[in-house]
Amino acid sequence: MKLLVVIAFVAYVASAVWGNFVNIRSIQENGEQKIENKIEEAVAPLREKIRDLEKSFIQKYPPVKFLSEKDRKRILITGGAGFVGSHLTDKLMMDGHEVTVVDNFFTGRKRNVEHWIGHENFELINHDVVEPLYIEVDQIYHLASPASPPNYMYNPIKTLKTNTIGTLNMLGLAKRVGARLLLASTSEVYGDPEVHPQSEDYWGHVNPIGPRACYDEGKRVAETMCYAYMKQEGVEVRVARIFNTFGPRMHMNDGRVVSNFILQALQGEPLTVYGSGSQTRAFQYVSDLVNGLVALMNSNVSSPVNLGNPEEHTILEFAQLIKNLVGSGSEIQFLSEAQDDPQRRKPDIQKAKLMLGWEPVVPLEEGLNKAIHYFRKELEYQANNQYIPKPKPARIKKGRTRHN
Numbered sequence: 378m379k380l381l382v383v384i385a386f387v388a389y390v391a392s393a394v395w396g397n398f399v400n401i402r403s404i405q406e407n408g409e410q411k412i413e414n415k416i417e418e419a420v421a422p423l424r425e426k427i428r429d430l431e432k433s434f435i436q437k438y439p440p441v442k443f444l445s446e447k448d449r450k451r452i453l454i455t456g457g458a459g460f461v462g463s464h465l466t467d468k469l470m471m472d473g474h475e476v477t478v479v480d481n482f483f484t485g486r487k488r489n490v491e492h493w494i495g496h497e498n499f500e501l502i503n504h505d506v507v508e509p510l511y512i513e514v515d516q517i518y519h520l521a522s523p524a525s526p527p528n529y530m531y532n533p534i535k536t537l538k539t540n541t542i543g544t545l546n547m548l549g550l551a552k553r554v555g556a557r558l559l560l561a562s563t564s565e566v567y568g569d570p571e572v573h574p575q576s577e578d579y580w581g582h583v584n585p586i587g588p589r590a591c592y593d594e595g596k597r598v599a600e601t602m603c604y605a606y607m608k609q610e611g612v613e614v615r616v617a618r619i620f621n622t623f624g625p626r627m628h629m630n631d632g633r634v635v636s637n638f639i640l641q642a643l644q645g646e647p648l649t650v651y652g653s654g655s656q657t658r659a660f661q662y663v664s665d666l667v668n669g670l671v672a673l674m675n676s677n678v679s680s681p682v683n684l685g686n687p688e689e690h691t692i693l694e695f696a697q698l699i700k701n702l703v704g705s706g707s708e709i710q711f712l713s714e715a716q717d718d719p720q721r722r723k724p725d726i727q728k729a730k731l732m733l734g735w736e737p738v739v740p741l742e743e744g745l746n747k748a749i750h751y752f753r754k755e756l757e758y759q760a761n762n763q764y765i766p767k768p769k770p771a772r773i774k775k776g777r778t779r780h781n
């Protein structure tokens with residue numbers, strides 16, 4: 378009997394303890410649930426904010442065509458962060474190709490191609506073409522070289538190295554991977570021409586020791602190298618002799634007549650004309666040039682082709698036109714003539730018309746208005762960033778050594 382009472386008592390105590398335990402658990406679980414709910418309530422808006430931020434960081438690229446594997450090319454553009462190169466990058470990207478830009482940012486800027494950074498078809502490599510490059514490509518647009526007189530005269534030895542060693546390196550790459558190479562040559566290979574207009578069979582009139590020689594002769598030998606590689610190694614080459622080109626993304630310190638006049642007119646400074654102003658120039662808009670480069674690359678024309686706008690104007694006419702388009706009250710100031718400044722420059726583009734079906738289509742005023750808009754924005758941008766670049770003076774050795 379006693380045993381039965383003890384067992385009943387133990388059973389009673391055990392059930393009471395178990396009951397309490399279950400109650401405590403459920404209270405605890407309820408508490409945890411409440412805390413979780415509170416945390417969830419606090420975190421939900423944060424999660425929403427992170428989602429919004431992520432969305433705003435998703436890069437929006439310009440529209441790109443889809444090309445099948447067969448039609449899509451791997452294209453290298455040396456100097457692709459420069460003025461012409463960045464417009465060429467835009468065209469080839471939008472056409473659906475894979476583009477690798479190689480640039481040492483001497484005169485190029487990341488800003489010119491930043492709208493493609495992160496795109497699966499685009500790559501930007503900080504590299505100097507004076508050093509060899511090992512990549513796999515189908516086509517090479519070889520544009521790397523300073524192009525405007527203040528830039529190529531700044532360090533003439535480097536200009537020579539870029540145009541000679543740099544071109545050899547790119548031809549070597551073309552040979553190794555079986556790529557076609559297009560050289561961005563220049564109308565400067567004609568020097569101060571004795572024939573007018575200049576057609577491709579004119580050999581030129583260049584002063585080999587003048588201040589422009591590093592560029593003019595650099596490009597002339599670059600052309601020679603292209604044809605040596607073509608004849609000796611079977612490399613497919615295309616040579617574009619580019620005449621003066623203008624448009625958005627030109628350098629503020631380009632130093633050539635269009636950018637000089639626009640900047641002077643926008644800032645109310647006198648428009649500086651070297652000599653009498655009767656010397657002529659012909660300018661093409663950058664989109665015309667880019668279309669010409671692509672047409673030439675994909676043609677079967679291996680000999681040099683002029684790409685330029687044959688509409689010739691005197692420097693004085695340009696000054697007046699730009700003054701009017703800007704609506705500027707600037708006066709025109711005459712300065713002494715620059716050394717080796719060509720008197721006349723006008724391309725003969727019969728060959729491009731006939732063999733590429735190409736000719737410039739953008740009217741001068743339309744192009745100038747776009748360039749004026751660009752320079753106006755650049756001035757605002759630089760004023761906001763407290764930075765106005767001035768043309769660099771040419772480097773003159775004063776016993777200081779420097780690695781070129």
Ligand SMILES: NC(=O)c1ccc[n+]([C@@H]2O[C@H](COP(=O)([O-])OP(=O)(O)OC[C@H]3O[C@@H](n4cnc5c(N)ncnc54)[C@H](O)[C@@H]3O)[C@@H](O)[C@H]2O)c1
Nearest residue numbers: 456459460461481482483484485505506521522524619622
């Ligand atoms: N713009 C014109 O009117 C014009 C006329 C004739 C020929 N061209 C030729 O077209 C090409 C492009 O000219 P642009 O007006 O765009 O000039 P640019 O100065 O804007 O572009 C040249 C690009 O090459 C890069 N570069 C220079 N040296 C390099 C090196 N060693 N390694 C790697 N990158 C280097 C620069 O940083 C720059 O991005 C040049 O080869 C130029 O000679 C231009």
